[in-house]
Amino acid sequence: MGRGELSFERGGALSAAPLPRGFFDRPSHEVAPDLLGRVLVHGPVAVRLTEVEAYGGPGEDPAAHTYRGRTPRNAVMFGPPGHLYVYFTYGMHFCANLVCLPEGSGSAVLLRAGEVVAGVSEARARRSPGKPAASGAEPAPGDARSAGEARSAGEARSAGDARLAGDARPAGRRIADRDLARGPARLAVALGLLREHNGLDAVIDGSPAGRPHQSAAVLEGRPADPDLIRSGPRTGISTAKDTPWRFWIDGDETVSPYRAHVPRRRSAAATSVGEAPRS
DNA sequence: GGTCTGATTGACT
């Protein structure tokens, strides 16, 4: 596909011009609101971003994964801007970020929600249970296979893998279009982003033909109306709660509901001796 | 090596 306008299944005509790497070479709290309305494409699925959160660098932002410095897990965040930082959390979910600032800075923007504008059927298949498409929608050419798909049939899988393969929910319930990528983990599933996509470059340098294996890109899309951009505290974090680095498009139905951080109750197994362990 | 927490989600009451 060339430059200019691209007509997606949903969302109308959007600019298909890729964002340059310089777009991401700015502080994450500046990049974040500018990302609203942009389109992240991975394989056959494209999502127009409607909600994001900015995270700062080491020693700067207590809520950021990089606050305590570089580790193997967060190494991608210290890499060049425009790359995807995909991490595994809660034992079952993946979340995706776009790295900001020059190499070594350690800041990124978490992609929290969006509207699926292309590849709706593929996105729904990934989010839905019991359909062959859950394993058949993936992969786009050049994409790696999901963790679940990478295993042979019948082999035991973790709940996380099962969820990724789309069979963690009772069959028969159709997911509303607005919910396909509403929430960071849902967005990652809809886009088919997994552990192996950590570090994937989302910037197209030069002609796409010169990067035949690149499967992710951020397109100009249709930037959000500045009058509709809202900001507030970030979701689900226990520190730096007052930093208003969550940005969303006001009134957009795909924006996820705000949830404050809920401290985990100590389990019975952890608080008393002799009781049954968790689960 | 042991323990705790987590940038979440879906099921359930």
Add this chain to the structure above:
DNA sequence: GTCAATCAGACCC
């Protein structure tokens, strides 16, 4: 509204 699932990473001893 509450709660459990699930495991990797970080921290502490």
